[in-house]
Amino acid sequence: MARLTREQSQARTKEKLLASAYEVMARYGYAGASIERIAEEAGYSKGAFYSNFANKEDIFLQLLAGNAGGDVVQLTELLGKHDDPMGLIDVLAAWANDRGDDRRWGMLAIELLRMAQHDHTLGDRHVKLFRDQWEGVGKILIDKLNLVLQPPASPFYIGGIVLELTYGGISSFLKDGASGDMVRVVLREMYRSSRAATPAARATA
Incomplete structure (x- = not known):
């Protein structure tokens, strides 16, 4: 077995510490x-x-x-295979159920942000983390569903709605599958509303 380089050893150490941090934080x-x-x-x-x-x-x-960036990459690959809007929404709803089943991410994120706000340490790094994730997912959905947005709707808002329904604290108190059901309802209504948009609205979108 080849000996690890210093860089490989450092990367492995970091990876193991990240995995340990997730398990410890999820537990305590x-x-x-x-x-x-x-x-x-x-x-x-x-x-x-x-x-x-x-x-x-x-x-x-x-x-x-890592989790946020992984969502954008995963959804880009997953949704890129689908062109039928309703089928795509169903795929996304199934993804939301799968991700929402592990409710630790959402609860830990809420806890961290509350503490940062309480300690007055909430800064650009915290905000950018979620902004990039929300905008990335929103852009994918707008493109794949050909959504026509009316202000104040934006990629940030669209992605935020989907990810909050997936990871948000309320899902922890609902039945299994609720996250996907809510995502399906919201996106279907967005899609239908967008299809009903007037030609003038489409021209200015």
Whole structure:
């Protein structure tokens, strides 16, 4: 077996720490997850942690960034195969159910943002993380469904609606499949409303 290069070893260490952070935070919540516990469960020292991350908030923001970016990439590939609008919406609804079943992402994101707001540390890095994800998903849907938007609707809003229904806290209190059902209802109505748009509205969209 070939010996890992220093860069490969560092990448593997970082990957294991990220995986450990997700499991520890999912188990104990963001506030209850300590750097010591994250490092220990990954099999490393605190020194290894600080060689890769500035603090606990940094590792969690990197976790969220990976999840958010992964959603955009996954949906681009998944929805790119479908041209039938209703079929595409059904595929997206199934994706929302699958993602929404793991409710830890949404709850952890809410907890982090609330703490950042409380501690007055909420900044551009937090906002950009979600803005990029929401706009990316919104652009995919507008393009694939050929939606005609009327202000204040925007890619940011369209993507935000879908992802909030998928990950939002309310889904934690509803029956399984509720996330997908809500996404299906909203997007079907968006599509039908867009198809009913007047020629003038389409010309100015």
